[in-house]
Amino acid sequence: MTATTTTTGPAIRERRPSRRVPTARLVLYGALVLGLLATLAPFAWMFLGSVKPTGEIVAHPSSWLPRSPTFANFEQLLSKQNFGLYFLNSTLVAVACVLGNLLFCSMAGYAFAKIEFAGKRLLFGLVLTMLIIPGVTTFVPLFVLVSNMGLGNSYLGLILPFLVTPFGVFIMRQFIRDIPDALVEAARLDGAGESRIFLRVILPLTRPALATLAILTFLAQWNNFLWPLVIAQTEDHYTLPVALALFSTGANGTNYGLLLAGAVTVVTPIILLFLALQRHFIQGIANTGIK
């Protein structure tokens, strides 16, 4: 859908220079609206499906609007033991990881971008290497490590491995590199120490990158399934995705009503978060994407 938008847009504008712009606009907007609808349709289906009885969700032929709307799926979901706890667990893990990433990734990023020290290249190379190595290969060793530290089945075990990520360090380093050295040097001449420079000069200037990092980290942790599944040894440490999989998917069938209601519950906080950070987020993507 986006492909059509980008190809038809400029082509038409070239052929009809100035006056017929409205027509070109119309075509462009038409394509954009189609793209928007295609993007929103699954979400609409999810929200509408969550208030349908199971029979209606799988009905053939299907209909968009629920014929007999019901909140039974949500009631069933919320009646599950501990559901509030799973929600809380997810929030705790995601928020802790976001805070950790914001602090540590920007600190590491600052060091890699603005401070000279021995072995910097090698260390940064290791960070990049971590980006390349697929997570599945380090999965079992990581689990063995965490479990040997006695952190199996603990919140710390859920959070610690993701408190700082190579991706975050990379984003922050690239962003901070573009802050003029003059600013840092001026602060240094004024007698500011590294921590003061970092807190007072660097951090305020990296807000867009921090917002991007925050939402990406939150998203990754909020949706993380495999690690919480493996590390949590008792149900009271489950996060939402794990609990949802437990309730809605069986060995031989899926409870689609429950699954959709759960998906709505999982997605809504993310949509709210995105709306809150929208301005910073788009700015951040534009800035970091250029490189």
Add this chain to the structure above:
Amino acid sequence: MSTSHVSKALIGGLAATLVLAGCGRSDTQGGGGAAGAPVGNSPAKGEINVWAMGTEGERLPELAARFRKANPDAKVKVTAIPWQDYAKKVETAIASQDTPDATLVGSADLTNFASTGGLEQVPAGLVDTSSFYRGAAQSTTYDGGTYGVPWYVDTRVLFYRKDLAQAAGVSAPKTWKEYGPFLKALQKEGAKWGLALPTGVAASWQGVLPFMWQAGARLMNENSAEFTFDTPEALKGLEFYQSFFTSKTSTRNGAVSLGEIEPQFVAGSTAALISGPWETALLKGAGGADFVKDKVGVAPLPKGAKSNASFIGGGHWTVFKNAKNRDGAWKFIRWLSRPDVQQDWYELSGDLPAVQPAWSEGELKSDPTLAVFRSQLQTALPGPNVTTWKQIAAVIDAEIEKVAKGVSSPKAALERIQVKASAIGTGQTR
């Protein structure tokens, strides 16, 4: 400049990683261990940690509470785990030696877990192996040892539209000969397709290997050392599978996801399907209880030249080698396979008992639908117990798809399966 800086840094990092990786230990775990000490008859003691998946995990605590009455000093702690990716969790637990005492596993996965060396063999004399359905007991063995105790079983039977069959004046087919005409008769009553068959999605083999078994094929030789897919019997089975497509009884584009076929069956556009005991609940969800009562017929699979074998699945109990309370775990498992406990579990969960004597009372004895499953279970078979089965199954699925879509002959498909399966091997060095 920035790019070259980054790439140089990357090269340095990669080199350092390789050096570090070279220092790592390389230990390969051996296969299974010897059977553990026998388990006595005294009551179980201490905390027994078990994993159970999905609905089983949600319902098991209720049953476990009854175990406590007979064993007041023992406490069973059940952790419910999603079926999704549970194998990863079990494998990781084994690798880190940080395991609970026992876990439920899918019958098809047991071989793989046993091959890691993380499971204990079932102590001699714990349960009467001959009381289980043969197919279920067969899937608990690996490399000459027994690593699991069957808990519940499932198998696939024929679900058909009873109302269409009545209108057409036909009754459920008993043999391959009656199969085609029966389905054609249902199609004449308005169904677009006679029978839903898997056409290449993952695990299609579970629906297609039975045709080969029914024709008399054995897919491995006597000592399970080599695959034998290139036999006339296997060919007959696969040709029979193909005949459903050439006669336009089945669509070449079968369902690709769970839950896709039920609405078509309810709408009457597909007249029959092959599925397990869970199907009744799915059909109730899609069409309502009255639909199931009035319009759904259930029959054993029609018999080929040799048998009417179907695929057997289900859940087995296993105990980890690193169990802290192995004695308690085995006692709990022994208790779970008692016929009366199996009946209780059927009432709690609807899971079909793996222990045959459990079927001699109540609903399990009298219900006509359950009787169909019961007779089907007698002949049902598991897939071959080799650690490489997942790889080979993927090959089979791909070849099944070629046959279903009409781009390969059954003979050529079997030859390719044979060649690739032999190349992959059984994972054993004998």
